[in-house]
Amino acid sequence: MIEICNVTKRFGKFVCLDQVSLEIPDGMVYGLVGENGAGKSTLLRLIAGVYRADAGEIRIDGRRASAVAAKQEVFYMPDRQYYDRNATPLTVGSFYRNFYAGFSMEDYRGLLEMFELEENALLDSFSKGMKKQVFIAAALCTNTRYLLCDEVFDGLDPQIRRVVNDLLLGAAEGRKLTILIVSHYLEELNKICGHKGYLHRGRILTEPEWQELL
Amino acid sequence: MDGMKRFTGLLREDLKRKLGMIAAAWYSMGMLCLVFSMKATVPTGEVRSLYVGPGNTSFFAVMVLFGILMGADAFRFLRSESETDLYFGLPFTRPQLFAAGWANNLLIFAVPFTVCRLLFFQISLAMGYSRYEESILSVWMGCLVPILGFLFMMGLAMLAYLLAQNTGCRIGLLALFLLGPAVGMRLVERLLEMMAPSFYRSEVLEIMKEYLSPLSLLLRATGVQEYADGSCWLLQEHLSYILVLEGAAVFLSVMCLVIFCIRPAERTNRMFTFRSAEYLVRYVCLVLAALWLVKGLQVFALGGFSTALAGIAVLFGVPVLHGLLNMVLAFDARKFVSAKWHLLMEFCVMLLLLVVFSALGSRGGRMPAVEEIESAAVVLPALASGGDREQALSRMKIEGDGLADTYVWIQEVCGKKSDADDFYDILVKYNLKNGRTAYYKCQLPADALDGFDDIYRQEAYKKGTYDILCLDSVKYYEIHWTNGMEQYTLDLNEQERQALWEAYCKDLDRMTFAELRAEAPIGQLTFASTKNQGDVSGYIYPGFSKTLAILSHYGIHAGKKISDYEITEIVVARYMMQDGLLYNVRYLAAQDTVREPEKIMELSKTLAIEEFCVDEQLYLKDRNTEYMVSYRDSTGQTVRRVKCWKRI
Numbered sequence: 001m002i003e004i005c006n007v008t009k010r011f012g013k014f015v016c017l018d019q020v021s022l023e024i025p026d027g028m029v030y031g032l033v034g035e036n037g038a039g040k041s042t043l044l045r046l047i048a049g050v051y052r053a054d055a056g057e058i059r060i061d062g063r064r065a066s067a068v069a070a071k072q073e074v075f076y077m078p079d080r081q082y083y084d085r086n087a088t089p090l091t092v093g094s095f096y097r098n099f100y101a102g103f104s105m106e107d108y109r110g111l112l113e114m115f116e117l118e119e120n121a122l123l124d125s126f127s128k129g130m131k132k133q134v135f136i137a138a139a140l141c142t143n144t145r146y147l148l149c150d151e152v153f154d155g156l157d158p159q160i161r162r163v164v165n166d167l168l169l170g171a172a173e174g175r176k177l178t179i180l181i182v183s184h185y186l187e188e189l190n191k192i193c194g195h196k197g198y199l200h201r202g203r204i205l206t207e208p209e210w211q212e213l214l
Numbered sequence: 215m216d217g218m219k220r221f222t223g224l225l226r227e228d229l230k231r232k233l234g235m236i237a238a239a240w241y242s243m244g245m246l247c248l249v250f251s252m253k254a255t256v257p258t259g260e261v262r263s264l265y266v267g268p269g270n271t272s273f274f275a276v277m278v279l280f281g282i283l284m285g286a287d288a289f290r291f292l293r294s295e296s297e298t299d300l301y302f303g304l305p306f307t308r309p310q311l312f313a314a315g316w317a318n319n320l321l322i323f324a325v326p327f328t329v330c331r332l333l334f335f336q337i338s339l340a341m342g343y344s345r346y347e348e349s350i351l352s353v354w355m356g357c358l359v360p361i362l363g364f365l366f367m368m369g370l371a372m373l374a375y376l377l378a379q380n381t382g383c384r385i386g387l388l389a390l391f392l393l394g395p396a397v398g399m400r401l402v403e404r405l406l407e408m409m410a411p412s413f414y415r416s417e418v419l420e421i422m423k424e425y426l427s428p429l430s431l432l433l434r435a436t437g438v439q440e441y442a443d444g445s446c447w448l449l450q451e452h453l454s455y456i457l458v459l460e461g462a463a464v465f466l467s468v469m470c471l472v473i474f475c476i477r478p479a480e481r482t483n484r485m486f487t488f489r490s491a492e493y494l495v496r497y498v499c500l501v502l503a504a505l506w507l508v509k510g511l512q513v514f515a516l517g518g519f520s521t522a523l524a525g526i527a528v529l530f531g532v533p534v535l536h537g538l539l540n541m542v543l544a545f546d547a548r549k550f551v552s553a554k555w556h557l558l559m560e561f562c563v564m565l566l567l568l569v570v571f572s573a574l575g576s577r578g579g580r581m582p583a584v585e586e587i588e589s590a591a592v593v594l595p596a597l598a599s600g601g602d603r604e605q606a607l608s609r610m611k612i613e614g615d616g617l618a619d620t621y622v623w624i625q626e627v628c629g630k631k632s633d634a635d636d637f638y639d640i641l642v643k644y645n646l647k648n649g650r651t652a653y654y655k656c657q658l659p660a661d662a663l664d665g666f667d668d669i670y671r672q673e674a675y676k677k678g679t680y681d682i683l684c685l686d687s688v689k690y691y692e693i694h695w696t697n698g699m700e701q702y703t704l705d706l707n708e709q710e711r712q713a714l715w716e717a718y719c720k721d722l723d724r725m726t727f728a729e730l731r732a733e734a735p736i737g738q739l740t741f742a743s744t745k746n747q748g749d750v751s752g753y754i755y756p757g758f759s760k761t762l763a764i765l766s767h768y769g770i771h772a773g774k775k776i777s778d779y780e781i782t783e784i785v786v787a788r789y790m791m792q793d794g795l796l797y798n799v800r801y802l803a804a805q806d807t808v809r810e811p812e813k814i815m816e817l818s819k820t821l822a823i824e825e826f827c828v829d830e831q832l833y834l835k836d837r838n839t840e841y842m843v844s845y846r847d848s849t850g851q852t853v854r855r856v857k858c859w860k861r862i
Contacts, residue, residue: 050302050479071305082296098223099304
């Protein structure tokens with residue numbers, strides 16, 4: 001379970017997240033929506049242990065989000081993924097295999113094949129959507145219990161989006177993967193997310209509050 | 215997954231990212247190893263083993279360069295948001311991420327460095343350039359000390375990288391770390407000199423200059439400076455510096471780790487990661503620049519210290535520097551007039567500093583009572599024939615009755631009001647009974663200079679002043695003589711050399727200060743070491759009868775004067791001085807050539823070889839006329855020229 005208790009994050013004088021609280025139970029696919037600059041990506045980075053909260057606490061399975069034991073169970077897929085200039089899908093897999101005990105190279109190769117991605121081609125030669133597919137494949141094959149996805153559908157064509165939806169839902173149902181997705185694609189989120197939250201001016205609104213605001 | 219396995223994976227991935235640096239390290243160190251293994255680059259003599267020691271300049275330069283580059287490159291993933299997301303999102307704590315970058319950098323430098331140095335040592339052993347027993351310590355220290363130096367430099371570069379947010383700022387911060395302490399202490403020294411006329415040097419400041427300035431500490435720990443001089447590398451002379459360097463390297467590494475852990479991952483639009491770092495840089499830069507301005511403006515005080523000029527420097531300098539710093543720190547010209555509270559604080563800090571300097575200056579002017587003094591050393595810098603003043607101060611020990619006389623004389627003449635135009639500096643060092651040392655600088659009026667004879671005649675003074683009196687043995691020396699017009703190397707055995715040296719010492723011991731001022735040297739004896747231990751020389755004066763007699767016995771007419779040579783012509787160049795506001799300009803006003811034998815004879819009797827007139831400040835001479843004497847050498851075949859001065 002991911003527990004976010006009264007988390008506040010400031011950038012200088014700007015309050016990005018203001019005492020945000022949220023609980024995401026195991027196996028849930030949770031979608032987070034919000035306008036630009038609402039703090040969606042910041043919240044993901046806080047959960048992933050990249051940023052530190054100015055106040056409040058984030059716990060994953062009862063452990064602090066920055067603890068190694070918690071981080072081992074979380075895979076964070078940012079909006080823009082970093083990869084080495086000479087990276088190929090295969091080296092990306094090898095990279096994550098170093099750090100995640102559950103990473104399955106066999107499954108990873110299978111997914112690459114399913115996405116029809118050449119495993120020895122340079123990532124730089126791939127389109128934006130193809131690169132995304134590589135990292136989605138890696139994220140699913142690390143076999144962590146939590147998956148944090150920032151704009152996971154960005155750059156994917158409708159057909160691949162459907163495949164990705166199926167894969168994510170399958171993982172959530174099959175191995176109780178808890179997924180937190182941040183996206184602007186409301187329709188996609190409606191398709192796969194059991195619950196949704198709306199970030200507005202640093203706070204999470206309920207659906208009626210959100211509808212009222214709209 | 216096992217934590218160690220994951221950490222090994224992290225090390226491996228980090229090493230992959232640093233392949234370029236690995237290649238550069240192996241290439242540069244391999245090339246240095248090859249270059250120094252070639253015979254042409256290794257000179258002959260007893261110091262060849264030093265090339266494998268820590269004092270090797272090329273390896274020192276490599277250490278500094280790699281320290282800076284690898285420190286700046288250690289956490290490359292902090293440069294972009296996507297890289298930061300990737301690395302900080304991995305299942306590692308920040309200390310683990312730091313440890314991986316730090317350890318890899320150490321490996322990348324230390325492994326090729328050690329391997330190449332040991333390989334070079336093996337080659338130099340095989341080729342007979344070094345001897346194993348006398349070089350092995352140097353070799354191991356040559357590996358250890360540069361590795362410590364590398365960690366120290368890497369720590370500084372890392373600190374600058376972690377504290378600043380952009381490349382320009384990082385370079386500036388590193389420059390501040392490297393040069394700031396030395397510049398600051400130099401400024402402090404200069405200001406104390408200005409504010410307290412009696413200030414000469416402070417032991418505390420000297421120690422701080424050696425240990426707190428990063429470059430000075432590195433130079434002294436490795437011994438690069440001494441290596442350049444060709445002396446042997448001795449561990450005990452460098453041990454304290456090495457220990458401080460080790461401590462500093464550990465401290466910097468721990469500090470970098472702490473900052474890496476608390477440093478926010480997100481980038482800000484400020485120049486520095488932390489406000490405190492920004493304040494520190496602001497005040498350090500302002501204080502250094504303002505003190506420099508205070509010191510710089512004193513040039514208009516013509517040698518003294520003007521409180522008004524210091525006030526002007528603070529009053530006008532601080533607001534301008536404040537504005538400039540605002541612009542630099544915010545990278546915005548519109549910020550020139552902002553941060554007004556800081557301006558107020560900066561004024562306060564500067565005024566406080568000037569008050570502290572003034573207090574230190576007045577405290578530094580207090581002389582200890584004679585009962586507190588164990589021994590004294592006195593140096594008259596105008597007596598340039600006495601050699602290095604620092605060496606003389608450390609070597610001389612005037613004690614007993616001589617100490618009391620010296621103390622009384624210094625108390626009498628220092629600061630004495632006089633109508634004299636010229637003043638001479640006198641440097642005094644008192645070794646106190648409580649183990650401390652006090653240094654003073656006094657102004658001696660020219661009309662009181664004769665009184666220096668009482669000090670000059672003391673054995674302790676001469677032993678401290680003249681290097682030649684301190685020779686233990688002349689076994690490994692050869693003796694050269696010159697009178698500026700001709701020169702010989704004396705072919706003498708050890709007993710003969712000893713006899714000549716003893717005669718010279720007796721002559722020098724008998725000489726009075728009045729004689730030194732009355733007569734210019736007529737020659738020079740040089741004891742040149744055949745074991746690279748440095749040459750020692752001393753001037754021969756007309757009254758050195760014993761020395762002249764021995765030299766005459768060996769066929770050298772050392773008493774021969776300029777007028778005794780066959781002079782063909784003397785070119786007389788007259789210069790004029792034009793007074794400027796800050797500097798005086800000297801220009802050639804007229805030039806004559808004297809060829810008449812009578813005039814040549816008359817003039818040549820008054821001339822002295824310029825090369826020997828090192829004590830020129832102590833006697834009267836015509837400073838605005840130069841004489842170029844053309845003469846035939848002893849063979850009569852060659853016409854040579856020598857520059858001379860005329861004594862009045």
